[in-house]
Amino acid sequence: MNILSIIEHKKNHHALTNEEIEFFIQGYVNGDIPDYQISALLMAIRLNGMTPEETFALTDAMIKSGDVVDLSSIDGFKVDKHSTGGVGDKVTLVVTPILAALGVPVAKFSGRGLGITGGTLDKLESIKGLRVELEMEEFIANVQHANIAVAGQTANIVPADKKLYALRDVTGTVDSIPLIAASIMSKKIASGADGIVLDVKYGNGAFMKTIEDAQQLGQAMEQIGEAFNRKMKIHYSDMNNPLGRFIGNKLEVVEAIDVLAGNVDKTSQDLIDTCVDVAVDMYNMATNNKPTARDEVLDVLRSGAAKEKLFEMIRLQGGDVNDTVMNDVAHKIAVVANKAGVVQSIDAQQIGEVSVALGAGRLTKESVLDFDAGIELVVKDGERVAAGDVLAYLYANNDIQEHIVAQALRAYNVQ
Template sequence: MLLPQEIIRCKRDGKSLDNEQIKAFVTGLVDHSFNDAQVGAMAMAIRLQGMDINETVALTKHMMNSGVVLSWPEIDGPIVDKHSTGGVGDKVSFMLAAIVAANGGYVPMISGRGLGHTGGTVDKLESITGFNVTPTNEKFQAIVKDVGMAIIAQTENLAPADKRLYAIRDVTSTVDSIPLITASILSKKLAAGLDNLVMDIKVGNGAQMNTIADARVLAKSIVDVANGAGVKTQAIITDMNQVLGNSAGNALEIKETLDYLSGAYREPRLHQVVTSLACAMLVDSNLANDNKHASTLVENSLSNGKAAEVFAKMICALGGPADLFDKPWQSMVQAQVIQDIVVQESGYITSMQTRDIGLAVVSLGGGRVDNTQSVDHSVGFDAILPLGTKVSKGDVIARVHASDQESAKNAAQNYLAMLAITEQAKEVEPVIYETVS
């Protein structure tokens, strides 16, 4: 028998784990022969000592096979997905899945909850009254077949080893380990039975990867492991030096999604990320001939309302309301206090401490400090002005949504401290940096 403490010691001392040791760890995640303290210690050992490509592949495959691995024999079309390494205000998955499904792709998206300072796709969906993020596998597959997309949480049967490890990483400062990020993402994605995957690797002060060099390492790790496992994968490195879109917070990001899909408002940087990822997914899955063709398909599915229709059908199929687009705030809770954040000086917004804004949402109650904590879906920030905007003293640069006046006041003061306002404008980072394939 392989003792947990001996496996931990091996990795703690910088040695490579063999297949049997990794299998024992993954088994321990599922049957709890590794207790929470041991899982946390193992995660920290991996975070500090790293894993080579063979270890990462083994960890990914064992976590994938820790539960059900889906197949799609009844679907005659590409099974495609996208995953983001997470950021602040990142609601891309909702728009992207709807666009790809509207153009003939099938998107079985298995997503996570908030992790560290980043918001969780599942937490955002749970803002919607009645929405069920944990359907049976049979219902999940049926909705993907009928609607073209479904976004759910990890069920007990899909990559259960990752589900437990994911929650413990969140509260042990081991979120930013490249092997753990790679195995976590790909175990869920490979368990979904994908043909193609596009990765959105965030880089910047609001991302897990702060430098382009680190982002490239993660992108290469994911692309190498996924392609080695037989899933055609490319990664696009995108900017996270500011909030993506104009909102950060669970219900607020669902509202921005509805505005985007309906055409009421599409924040330009958000739209560029969505379009770039959608084009990659459509081309890789042979639903478009090239990027120009894909771009036309994307714009058509937005302008003719097909993408919005697909998203609305998914919401309804998973227990949400049929009229979410028409009456969003009848099916989502608004914050008790909504307060303008007013700038105290004139100039240009030249920097944003994006990670701190994400943590401010957590502090308002919109995320978790421990993995058993409930989430206040109503809180966060919206009407966020982007970098490069010229402002005058007294302008509203964002709004805070909070549960009480004191929380709102503190969050507004903190938000102002997270921005730099200067007399001279500075060049804003590009939205899309590069592609790794």
């Protein structure tokens, strides 16, 4: 067996065997197969696809390339969630403390943002002192103590994915559903949870642009999870409009806390509804569809127990709970409506690009974030405005160029 014959098989529309998949994953991780040959194979997979059996074998081989987290020392059903990414998506910051307050252990490994998609770790690191790089012993101890920990993955969890994703990113092979599904699910399975709720986004602010593509990806991931004996639930979310009223790292932490504190006037119904739905899905999974699941989720929101659970996690990970408020920035500029009407939509892609330009997101992995930069959507889709009304505020510590303000205005479709 050699890599050239494997490339030829996939190029000619043949399904790869388990042995062929294990061979190329191990060979690439070990440095025995060069980037240019794996690039050719990835393009063949992108063009010709993979069967469900191939996708499972690829996921399995990727998991076996590194460590698997053992959460067996944590009592109870461990539930995890994953979002495929969006603009203003701070759902993890809301649902994980809800579940923890309900007594469900949440051992969550999250990622950083790149491009218009924000990362949970970046949002948490906007809180002074908070550590997301935890040793496994501390991570597990925090979950045992408080039912919650959110941290970055260790370097040796699915190293195959780190190498493959970096290559896919520069070879035009990111948009392959089998490769996306294997990438996400290998990390989720290796993270050790008993059940996984997947929040698959679709729309102009998401990677999957249509509900049909999102469903195809969701079904592929569900099949993989069930094949690994994990409970699975897929939740589909519209990302044609940004989620919530705030985009940016510290701004999203503040909005998440407002949701947990019941400050409805400071957030928006779309965010509340999404968070409640995902939390109910997670709680149902952990309790075998408890009839009172939705009522109990709403109760811990109303009581403030979920907010206190988030604060407990922040303290355990070294963060300062007093640093969960909006900080003053050097520049605040209003985006003003140039005509009257009803906001039909707010282009999430454009808003995401504006947030990156303000310093809230990364253009490259080396980009330095302005944790306090971001956008406040004063007016959401469906609301009426008059000419001259403030649609949004832009926040940044660097100068805000006129073209950035103009792009934010273009994101609003007022008719």
